[in-house]
Amino acid sequence: MTCVIILSSIHRVMKAEKLLKGRGLNVDLIPVPREISSDCGVAIEMPFEMGEEALRLMDEHRIAVHEWYTRRDGGTFEKRR
Amino acid sequence: MEIDCRGMACPQPVVVTRRALEQLAEGELTVIVDDPTAHDNVERFARSQGCSVRTVKRDREVTLHIRKEAKSGGAESVQAGAAPKRVVVYINSQFLGVGDDALGAILMGSFLKTLLELEPRPSRLILINSGVRLASEGSDVLEALGKISEKGVDIVSCGTCLDFYGLKERLRVGRISNMYDIAQSLLGADRIIRP
Numbered sequence: 001m002t003c004v005i006i007l008s009s010i011h012r013v014m015k016a017e018k019l020l021k022g023r024g025l026n027v028d029l030i031p032v033p034r035e036i037s038s039d040c041g042v043a044i045e046m047p048f049e050m051g052e053e054a055l056r057l058m059d060e061h062r063i064a065v066h067e068w069y070t071r072r073d074g075g076t077f078e079k080r081r
Numbered sequence: 082m083e084i085d086c087r088g089m090a091c092p093q094p095v096v097v098t099r100r101a102l103e104q105l106a107e108g109e110l111t112v113i114v115d116d117p118t119a120h121d122n123v124e125r126f127a128r129s130q131g132c133s134v135r136t137v138k139r140d141r142e143v144t145l146h147i148r149k150e151a152k153s154g155g156a157e158s159v160q161a162g163a164a165p166k167r168v169v170v171y172i173n174s175q176f177l178g179v180g181d182d183a184l185g186a187i188l189m190g191s192f193l194k195t196l197l198e199l200e201p202r203p204s205r206l207i208l209i210n211s212g213v214r215l216a217s218e219g220s221d222v223l224e225a226l227g228k229i230s231e232k233g234v235d236i237v238s239c240g241t242c243l244d245f246y247g248l249k250e251r252l253r254v255g256r257i258s259n260m261y262d263i264a265q266s267l268l269g270a271d272r273i274i275r276p
Contacts, residue, residue, distance in 0.1 A: 014183060029221075031191040035137045035146050042187055069137075078138040 003051030004077070005044045005058075006032060006067040013042050016063050023057060025050050035077055036069065045071070083111040086119060087142070094119040095126050098147070102130060107151040115141050168203040169270040170196070172212040177276050189215065192276050193225045197232070203274065205235040205266055208255070211246070213238040218251035226254040239263060 007013050013029065020027045025046060032041040046054055048070060058065060069077045084101055086094035094114055101110050114120050120136070120143045127134050127147045135146045176185025177192055193215075196203070206229065208216055215222050216238050230236050236255025243249045243257060267273060 010184065010187070014187070028224075029187055029190055031195050033135075035135045035144070042191055076136045076138065079140075 001048040001073070002045050002071045003048050003054070004030070004033070004036075004069045004071050005046075005051075005054065005065055006036065006041070006069070007044070008064065008066045010042060012063055013044060015061075016044060016058055019057060019061055019063070020044070020046075020054055023053075025054055025057075027054065033071075033077065036067075082108070083113070085113045086123070087113055087115040089114075089119070091116075091118060092122065095122050098123050098126060102127070102132070102147070102149060105149055107149055110147045110149065112145045112147060114143050114145070117143075120145070167205075167269060167271045168201060168274060169266055169272070170203045170206045170274045170276070171209070171267065172207065172215065172276060173209045175211040175214040186221070189276070190222050190225070193222050193229065197225055197228050202232055203234055205237065205270075206255075207237055207239075207258075207263055207266065208242075209239045209263065210242050213242045213246060213248060213252075216252055216254040217243070217246075217248040218253055220253070223253050230254055237263065237266075 005016075007016060017027060017029060027044050027046040027050070029042050030045045032043045036043075044054075051068070055065060055068065065081070068080050070080060071077050082101060082105060084097055086097060089097070094112070098110070098112055101112075112123055114123060123145055124134050124136065127145070130149075133148045135148075137144045137146075172189075174185075175189065176182050177188035178185055214220060216226055216236060220226075226236060237258035238252055238255055240249070240257045240259055243252060249257070
């Protein structure tokens with residue numbers, strides 16, 4: 001299972017990627033899945049276990065999270081916030 | 082097309098979904114349910130009809146995105162038959178589009194990851210100039226390219242370019258090719274995609 005974090009702008013995504021990778025979290029940028037939004041956008045995906053730490057770091061650095069989801073291997077999304 | 086099955090009793094969601102799918106020749110049908118059994122039944126039914134299903138859960142509510150492809154052999158198959166057979170994706174930079182490079186790198190990653198999920202699949206993906214960095218050690222998109230390759234897409238990198246960037250020993254996905262081969266596959270392509 002993975003954690004998919006949606007932010008409200010590409011600038012925030014880039015800032016968050018830099019922050020998280022700098023802290024050794026192996027996150028991945030993915031196109032926002034069609035099921036979640038039809039807007040053009042990029043989301044941050046990571047193994048589920050990393051999610052809590054990533055959300056904490058982003059909160060600490062005041063990077064506002066728009067929504068976050070869990071994704072099962074089959075592709076089912078569940079909104080968490 | 083979207084149908085709202087919230088509050089419907091079993092087997093109504095499946096019946097409504099069946100009717101909607103019969104009317105739909107091709108495309109996406111969105112079904113909203115608020116009951117786990119209805120979710121299971123609608124999903125199972127859609128899959129049994131050869132559709133692909135993706136779901137999004139929001140609390141009790143589940144949205145099913147059911148994708149129906151056109152039936153082959155029907156009246157619409159004339160167009161399907163005319164679809165290009167040899168699609169070649171030609172990537173001549175590690176960045177997608179002209180502008181900010183950091184953004185260009187992200188867009189290229191998004192493009193490749195999206196390509197992985199879409200049909201028809203290209204027969205070949207050509208990497209040239211700094212595009213060869215995408216398939217070399219240290220690239221952020223190695224995993225996506227690996228999966229594209231596993232799906233049968235022939236990924237070729239320009240040998241001269243690998244040499245120029247000092248990456249000949251560091252190619253991780255696909256094979257090395259030369260300009261004869263690359264030019265030949267561009268000439269022989271039914272459609273060339275240049276992202």
